[in-house]
Amino acid sequence: MVPSTRTPSVAIVGAGMSGLCMAIKLQQAGITDITIYEKADDVGGTWRDNTYPGLSCDIPSRFYQYTFAMKPDWSRFFSPGGEIHEYFSGVADTHGLRERIRFGTEVLGAEFVDDRWRVRTSDGRTSEVDFLISATGILHHPRYPDIEGLDSFGGAVFHSARWDHDVELAGKRVAVIGTGSTGVQIVCGLADTAGRVDMFQRSAQWIMPFPNQRYSRAAKAAHRRFPRLDELTYRTYMKTFEFFARALVKPGWRRRLIGAICRANLRTVRDPELRRALTPDYQPMCKRLVISSRFFRAIQQDNVELVTEGIDHVEPRGIVTADGVLHELDVIALATGFDAHAFMRPMNLTGRDGVTLEDAWQDGPRAHLTVALPGFPNFFMLMGPHSPVGNYSLTTIAENQAEHILGWIRRWQSDQFDSVAPTQQATDTFNAEMRAAMPDTVWATGCTSWYLGKDGNPELWPWTPDKHRHALAEPNLAEYDLRVGNRVATEPAVR
Template sequence: MTTPGPVTPTSVDVAIVGAGFAGIGMATQLARRATESFVVLERADAVGGTWRDNTYPGIACDIPAHLYSFSFRPPTDWATLYPRGADIQRYLQRTVDDEGLAPHIRLGCELRQARWDDDGAYWSLVTGSGPIRARVLVMAVGRLSEPHLPDVEGLESFTGTVVHTASWREGLLSGGERIGVVGTGASAVQVIPHLAENAEELVVFSRTPPYVVPREDRRLSDSERAELQVPENAQALRERLLHDADKGFRQRLGLHPDIDDIRDRALGHLNRQVASPTLRAELTPEYEIGCKRILLSDDFYPALERPNVVFESSALDSVVECKARAVSGNTYDLDILVMATGFEATRPPAATRIRGRGGRVLADHWSDGMVSYASTTVSGFPNMFVLDGPNAALGHNSAIYMIETQLDYVVGALDFLAHNGSRSLEVTAQAEEDYTREIDERSAATVWLTGCESWYVDPRSGRLTLLWPGTAVSFRERNGTFDPQPYLTETRPQDRGGPSR
């Protein structure tokens, strides 16, 4: 386990908030450059982000291992096609160890407030380990860091145990419990088959059923693993996986026959695995495929046909002591409620703690949904970069590829600051507005805006604010290289210059 350094610096060139994939990736790039001082602030007691927090039974990634890893790290000896959560956590910890990042990481150090100082042109941070002054702020808190709990009447009266999948703890189950799972998203389809094995009764509350396609995971043979330890082989596989996954974006545009093929694959999987006509009907989505996340599983549907499993095709409505009532009116006596209800993705709570130029709160700037330029910078917030934030995720490909694209952009901006003699860099409001309009126009034709309720879409504005409405490769082409043209720069006092472009 990474241990905190003995002293937290009071002044650094770059402060990184978050020690998940994005934060560790940024730290690795800075450590290799060795030109900027930096610190990584992590509120938890270990690195890993999503893969540290989520330890529920069955936790795994739905992107192949050789694509869901850094291209700039030597290939890892992955045991399976799709990496398990614990394997990813070990990969990130090994990155910290191999890259010598531990002295830069402050664990148990939460960012309480960040405020831009207009006069000094730096970020003033209030943290759990004291104040820090940083020339550049990199927000790497991700989209899956704040669990979402639905507003369920009487939930506080439940006499059993309520646990979110992101807050799972060892020893929670001893066997024979009556368990309710709320939700049928990505974490639910992974945890449900495992809970069903030992539960006396398992009730699955489903507001809307998901589309599920075969996962077809398997262990890699010894010869395959040896072959993929060769960097050239691992890189070739990564490139092939990337481009194969990008072909799936045609489905998200609703293009034929692509969308018909994936829909047929999902419904065929359902028909093959579920014998009951009634249950098949309840599990058949009424929205267009791809509007919500398409899930991968080979054991979710079979688990629902077990005699101890009840599929409740309506949401959890209310709780009175041990009784959970569904919208349908059905009630169930339960010992444990597992909330597989996702995260506060479109409205990141960290935005309430960041104040930019003139004291403007980032959450207020994002009151109509997250906006940005190049999915990385925000007008009114100089020298700040947001990783894995507005329109920087994908519904069909690897988040790590997107993060690496943003890392290249940030490094380019740091180089510009250093070589141009500038003390601040701020994207113009017009550039942000134009980029937001571009995102909206590109989003209009996608399945994500066809009417289903999805965590990809901001609930207030109805805008697609999480996903990049294009391929992974197109994101790199659009946002992989820093261009100073849309930015206002402020030169250092000794240069006797004012704001310029």
């Protein structure tokens, strides 16, 4: 590649895990004209917003971290949420990112004009950059249930991502609506402090038991003294996850083994009626697998009740279920998830020739190789549509995507093109290949989950994570519309 001759300006939307990763990768490459727009007042994204009792990551600590910022002294096998937020905050400080972040500033829209992105923000300002990168994440727009009378409840009501720590929970009657990972963690976090916990279940979940052990002083000291241990542990986890990831995308013994472990775990529930109520009617892993070694113990406590009757309405005293029973409550916690298909929306994007994001995504979010959109030159996404987010480390995915994006910016620096976007044909072919591969995945075996798009098909990477890494590392330049000004870049210029 020829030496760099141009200095790019880059705007990153979001100062969460992936946005910080992208900014650091750019800095390490010597690119310093970087602006990060963050609508909140701190870094950390989902780990900033979520602070509910029992919060932890469901990916091992030594795998859920950046390879360029290994932490030797994680407290547990699965890190608590506060510790993860401290980690990302510390990384931002170490790499001097806060001076590049415009906190309290939301990007309202952006338009591609004369080979540059014109960015409009909530403070009324407009700026122009060469590259626009969305790092808004996938779990940041809370989804609130449409329950009659919810606003009439006499106690406290809040979403899990908007937890109200001013509300006293000790000895109180708490309802948890939702049974996914968040609901399970909240029940485990409250079972020993709340007076009573009612968990309202619409569908049962498969639970994979995995003890969350504390790391010993000796283990932390060893990782501090021998940094290679961090690298070795990370690589071991990555290879292990990728080995068992075949269970998600292909039938076989791995899928049967994980299913057998989940079913054996379910048999630890002693009460046969409760066990039946907790038994899902779909295959393990069809929904995101819930990782917990405590939930089945918690749900069997005397002060914890599983409610399987549907919610009819809410009144000032509590929740009334379809059988007419009033469940009197002091607090209602909504563990009802997020709009996982919003991505960077409601930000308005207008690409080349006036095409808008709403036009491009009228049939649902689509992308090329999870990171780019036809008709939107010099625009990239981290954790974009079809990313391999099913029970895998998102930090690893973010690093792979950031390296891919950095590769394009480096090509731009060396004058290989002025603008780049995937072709519509390449994007259509990629999406057709994904649809063809999807029937083999466990997500297509028959369940309702946030993995499904508006057409009922899963919107995930239907192959193993290592295939995603290799595809991003070796892009086929023939699949891209590379232009110099308004001209298509000639073949010799692309090298």
